[in-house]
Structures are given as C-alpha cells and as structure tokens.
Amino acid sequence: MVSSRCRCRAGESPSSSQKVNPKRGVTYPSALTYSSAKSPAAKTGEATTAYQKPPVPGTTAQPVTLMQVTGATTTEATATSLPKPSPSAGSTTSSLGPQPVGHRSWELDLGSTSSYASGHHSPRANPGEMDLWQPGSVLLDAGFVPKEELSTQSLEPVSQGDPNCKVDLSFLIDGSSSIGKRRFRIQKQFLADVAQALDIGPGGPLMGVVQYGDNPAAQFNLRTHMNSRDLKTAIEKITQRGGLSNAGRAISYMTKNFFSKANGNRGAAPNVAVVIVDGWPTDKVEEASRFARESGINIFFITVEGATENEKQYVTEPNFSNKAVCRTNGFYSLNVQSWFSLHKTVQPLLKRICDTDRLACSKTCWNSADIGFVIDGSSSVGTGNFRTVLQFVANISKEFEISETDTRIGAVQYTYEQRLEFGFEDHSTKADILNAIKRVGYWSGGTSTGAAINYALEQLFKKSKPNKRKLMILITDGRSYDDVRIPAMVAHHKGVITYAIGVAWAAQDELEVIATHPANHHSFFVDEFDNLHKFVPKVIQNICTEFNSQPRN
Incomplete structure (x- = not known):
C-alpha cells in the first residue's frame, strides 16, 4: 500500500521543483549562515571528546555563507530576495507493484512527485522524522550553493591535512532503491559533515567514496580531492544508483580496487572502510569482509534503522555486522536508530578512525x-x-x-x-x-x-x-x-x-x-x-x- 503522508517542513511543498514568486512587500535575508550538523558530543554509551579540525596557521575561521543562484547569473546584494515556496494543492503518487517479502511499506519521498520503496524501513514514525530540517543542518539540494564555490581564488593557504589523523579512508554508501531520495540526501549530508570535520590533505586524512546498489562503483578515489572544500563539493554532486543493497559485493569491490597505489593509497597510512547500511544488506558480507580484514583494511559498520524483532527472519545473514567488522568488541560497530540521528555519529566515528593505535586490522601477515x-x-x-x-x-x-x-x-x-x-x-x-x-x-x-x-x-x-x-x-x-x-x-x-x-x-x-x-x-x-x-x-x-x-x- 502506498503511504500518503509526506514528511515535509511546515509550509513546504512536496514538489520542490515548482517555481514560486516571492511575496510582495516582504524582505527576505540575503544569505544563510552555514552550521555543521555534527553533534559536539554523541551519546553512544561512551564518553567522547569531539574531534576538531586544527585551524590553518595564520587564518581565522569564518562562517561559510550560502547564496541563492538564479539562472545563469549569481549576485550578492543586501536587498536580494529569496522566494518562499507556497503550499502545494496536493501531490501525486505513481502506481507501485507488490513489495518483496520481508521489505517494509512504501512511503512518499520528500522532493519528488512519485513514491519510492522504503525497503528496509518500517512505517513507524519517529518524532524527529516529521521535520527534515534538524537543528544545525542544511539540505544539500535546497537550491543554494556555498559562496566559497563561486570564488575562483582561495584566500586561505592550502592545508596539508591533519597529521594526527593520517588515514586512507573509504566510505561505502548505500544507494539502493530502498533508502529513498530523502534518506540518501541525509546520508550525503553526513558525508559532508565528515569532510568538514576532517582536515583533508596529503599529509593527513584522504577520503574517497564508493556507492553500491546492485553493483558498486567508485564516485571518486583517494587522490581525486585533496582538501575538505573540494571533497564536500564532490559529495553534493553524487546521484543515487538504485537497486538492491549488495554491501558484500561492494566490500569485495573495495578490497580489490579501491586501496591501490594508482588510486592514491599511501601504504604508510592505515586503510579504513566505513560501510553504511540501510536496515540490512541483501547479500552476505562475511566472506568479503574476511578478505578485506586479511588485506589490512579496518572495516567499520554503521547500521541505520536495523531490523526489528519481527523483521529479523528476513535478514539474509543474521548477525551480519559482527561477521563483517574488524573486531567484535563494539569499537567498529555503530547502530543508529533513525536516519535523523545519523549526524550524531560524526564525532564518535571520527574519534575512532583517527585513533590509529587502535586500528588493529592494519596489521596483516604481510606487514607485522x-x-x-x-x-x-x-x-x-x-x-x-x-x-x-x-x-x-x-x-x-x-x-x-x-x-x-x-x-x-x-x-x-x-x-x-x-x-x-x-x-x-x-x-x-x-x-x-x-x-x-x-x-x-x-x-x-x-x-x-x-x-x-x-x-x-x-x-x-x-x-x-x-x-x-x-x-x-x-x-x-x-x-x-x-x-x-x-x-x-x-x-x-x-x-x-x-x-x-x-x-x-x-x-x-x-x-x-x-x-x-x-x-x-x-x-x-x-x-x-x-x-x-x-x-x-x-x-x-x-x-x-x-x-x-x-x-x-
């Protein structure tokens, strides 16, 4: 059955593509100040100290200004008006076929006039789910681009990266149809928050992204983007692949292809892979993960909205997270109850990734x-x-x-x-x-x-x-x-x-x-x-x- 509810902001139309003129006589702010969606202290059962990107010497941190882009020209002026979307008369839904056994209900996706499979997600409501705009977060596709992208010259010196967090990092993100467009945007915002929190550079952490659905594909590798700004811009441009949630196939692909010298693997830096899973994988991960561990890759698993008790019978591989991670002591696993809580895991995750002394799977029979x-x-x-x-x-x-x-x-x-x-x-x-x-x-x-x-x-x-x-x-x-x-x-x-x-x-x-x-x-x-x-x-x-x-x- 197609769910008719739309998780929209108050006063916002589910169809964000509709052009609406601004109201007369109303002055709108000319710019928005960006603030990160990362939580300064996440509650994950352990005391955490926020991972902070060290400042670039000789510079002062400035807020990033977001501007509206209209047509082919971009202007910044005090009296610039921002159109406010008017409520839509209604939304339409497309006809959908029967769901696969074990998958959850379909639901209308924000920002689209057709519905998408929710796949691994139950129709249960979460108090935070009714408001997509969480405090301190900004949607990546809300019609604005960072002011910094419009500048052809950077006034800041190029950072060499944080030497205290020198890791080669791969994110395996879930692009399956089950995740829906809205949750996929939240996942991209999470990656953007990670990129902002890390001081990316040749002397510090480097980061690439692999997206998986039916089949995996590298969005960009370790050497593609050498600073946090370029990395965030690349993340914003990622489009969803669709298909099943074949995380095991993605892990095999990553092990064989991602951490190569040609793709920027530095050898001396620990290899880290963070696998984000919506609900549960549609294939098995144990064998692929074992091969990754034996290759010296530290696998972290972030499971979002995992299976409930009555859904566990449909999980392809029970206890898949413990079978996949580098160690089963809780250090490498993060379970998130709702996609709207994902931003709270930024700091706990980065604290663990940057603690290179505890990345035990960097040791292999070849190098230890x-x-x-x-x-x-x-x-x-x-x-x-x-x-x-x-x-x-x-x-x-x-x-x-x-x-x-x-x-x-x-x-x-x-x-x-x-x-x-x-x-x-x-x-x-x-x-x-x-x-x-x-x-x-x-x-x-x-x-x-x-x-x-x-x-x-x-x-x-x-x-x-x-x-x-x-x-x-x-x-x-x-x-x-x-x-x-x-x-x-x-x-x-x-x-x-x-x-x-x-x-x-x-x-x-x-x-x-x-x-x-x-x-x-x-x-x-x-x-x-x-x-x-x-x-x-x-x-x-x-x-x-x-x-x-x-x-x-």
Whole structure:
C-alpha cells in the first residue's frame, strides 16, 4: 500500500521543483549562515571528546555563507530576495507493484512527485522524522550553493591535512532503491559533515567514496580531492544508483580496487572502510569482509534503522555486522536508530578512525613480523646449493611488505660458529633486503644448529620490536652436532614462532623438535635443494593462516 503522508517542513511543498514568486512587500535575508550538523558530543554509551579540525596557521575561521543562484547569473546584494515556496494543492503518487517479502511499506519521498520503496524501513514514525530540517543542518539540494564555490581564488593557504589523523579512508554508501531520495540526501549530508570535520590533505586524512546498489562503483578515489572544500563539493554532486543493497559485493569491490597505489593509497597510512547500511544488506558480507580484514583494511559498520524483532527472519545473514567488522568488541560497530540521528555519529566515528593505535586490522601477515633466517652454511651444503638456499630466502622475503614500520628481515649463517649477516634494522626496503641476501658469502664448516638458535635469539631477535610477531625460519641439510632441544624450548618460550626446513640429510625428528607446535604446520622436508622453491607458497600460506586464525576480540 502506498503511504500518503509526506514528511515535509511546515509550509513546504512536496514538489520542490515548482517555481514560486516571492511575496510582495516582504524582505527576505540575503544569505544563510552555514552550521555543521555534527553533534559536539554523541551519546553512544561512551564518553567522547569531539574531534576538531586544527585551524590553518595564520587564518581565522569564518562562517561559510550560502547564496541563492538564479539562472545563469549569481549576485550578492543586501536587498536580494529569496522566494518562499507556497503550499502545494496536493501531490501525486505513481502506481507501485507488490513489495518483496520481508521489505517494509512504501512511503512518499520528500522532493519528488512519485513514491519510492522504503525497503528496509518500517512505517513507524519517529518524532524527529516529521521535520527534515534538524537543528544545525542544511539540505544539500535546497537550491543554494556555498559562496566559497563561486570564488575562483582561495584566500586561505592550502592545508596539508591533519597529521594526527593520517588515514586512507573509504566510505561505502548505500544507494539502493530502498533508502529513498530523502534518506540518501541525509546520508550525503553526513558525508559532508565528515569532510568538514576532517582536515583533508596529503599529509593527513584522504577520503574517497564508493556507492553500491546492485553493483558498486567508485564516485571518486583517494587522490581525486585533496582538501575538505573540494571533497564536500564532490559529495553534493553524487546521484543515487538504485537497486538492491549488495554491501558484500561492494566490500569485495573495495578490497580489490579501491586501496591501490594508482588510486592514491599511501601504504604508510592505515586503510579504513566505513560501510553504511540501510536496515540490512541483501547479500552476505562475511566472506568479503574476511578478505578485506586479511588485506589490512579496518572495516567499520554503521547500521541505520536495523531490523526489528519481527523483521529479523528476513535478514539474509543474521548477525551480519559482527561477521563483517574488524573486531567484535563494539569499537567498529555503530547502530543508529533513525536516519535523523545519523549526524550524531560524526564525532564518535571520527574519534575512532583517527585513533590509529587502535586500528588493529592494519596489521596483516604481510606487514607485522620480524623474520629471521637461520641458514646452514656447513661444508655438506656446497657453494651451488648454498646459492639455491639464498634464492629460497629471497623468494620468501619478497612476498612481504618491507619497511621500518612493516615487516623486517634479518639473517644469520652458521657452521660450528655463527655470523650475523644483517639485522632487522640494517635494511628498510625490499630492494635493499634482496641485495643483502645476494651478497651473503658461503662460509663452510660443521653443523651446530643448537648454538645457532641461541645466537639468533641473542643477536637478532633480542632487537625485535615488542609489537612484532617474531618468526625464525631455519634451513639445514643435516643432523646437528649439538643438542637442539633446550635452545628450541627457549625460542618457543620467548614467543619466537619457528619454522624448520630440512633438505637431503636433515633429521626429521630434529626438525619437529625445532619447529613450533603443531610440528606438521611448522616443519618441512625436501629431498633435493633444487626442490626448495616448491615450498615457498606453503610456508607463506602457513604463516598467514596462523596469523589470521588469531582471535578477533
């Protein structure tokens, strides 16, 4: 059934496109002063301090003036009159087909003469819903454009952005038919408030937007707009796509396409994705979100007007939010009761996004470890095979993201004696690491593997960072001349995850003692040196599987 009610402002026509002349003898204000719709303190169950954009040095914050645009010319004068819409004689509604099972009632949408599917929304009234113009908010399409857009030159210095909130940020916004035009405008206003609150710039946060319906599409990427003003203008121009609410498909698209170097991903900045969902998704999000988390993307979910108890039977994936977010401890989830309360989440959301120390999903198996290779350089290996071992070490190393803050690589060579080839702090780029591996010279001698493990713990892993995973990858071709049990136990006790790789004459029982439990995941045996390269994918897979299996709470 089509709802006949129209949620309009008092004295406002549901058809905003109708031209009405101003009343005679009435003087209207020439300009409106813009004020943000963000709430200085949101009530979300935690004490929050408002995120404030730092002022640009040498400037004074000024209110942004909104002006009327008439035809092709724009004027600013004291006596400019603004037309006030007159009440409409009525509104028309188009005929609609039956609703899909589980969707809520249809309702007339503000600013349109035809009705739109409300989809995931119940016809229940909210006290704030009868007045679209909430205190401190301005409609994006009310017939005005910011004065700042009309100026061809900016008097303010270009901001480099807030360095205390340096994140690469993607908003996935719901453009499905179910949301309706009015709620879609509220969603755009929310993005505009976020853009205004953040100090966008190359040295601070960067922001892009993906809109999803049946299929997702990028509205603009991280490098498209490098300041808050341009970003807000771009947000105002976004048009609704329509279709279903396929959030899972959008998350997959974002993971594969959005955070690329070509699109402005900076590498050193945490990747953050904020997914806004109207009611509930029409597809599943769990698998797509897991892939995003494993790629180092911090997923936040904002669920607006979620399913009521009698509607939960229609939800495609129960408990979808907890299955999608980076952690299920409440930090990454925001539930909003009404679209008209969405503006209250601006400050709580930005406080969390800018708290980069708590963005746990920035850590992945590719960028969060100190990896120490312990290489057998005994006489039985031989020069040619030793070069093959070094190629194996290089093949594993090149799979990781290497920098001072990401994965770091070190290497020890041993015979009867031990030698530190290079430490974790010696090389901070992948190219330097690969060159250092090539320069390692073959030593030749006996095989004291137990002493080599002790040496690596003291000379290599003692300088590992506290927040890093410590991985030891030991490669040997024979049985050790000394005991490996106690050194291996010490390594395990110190939290060093040990992989033991044996070649040719290596002893299987000794490899299992050296390896971290379970031994079948951390020990490998290959009959010939030339077959070492076949184990590179398996070692990498086990490293990442172990990392991703860690509890998410």
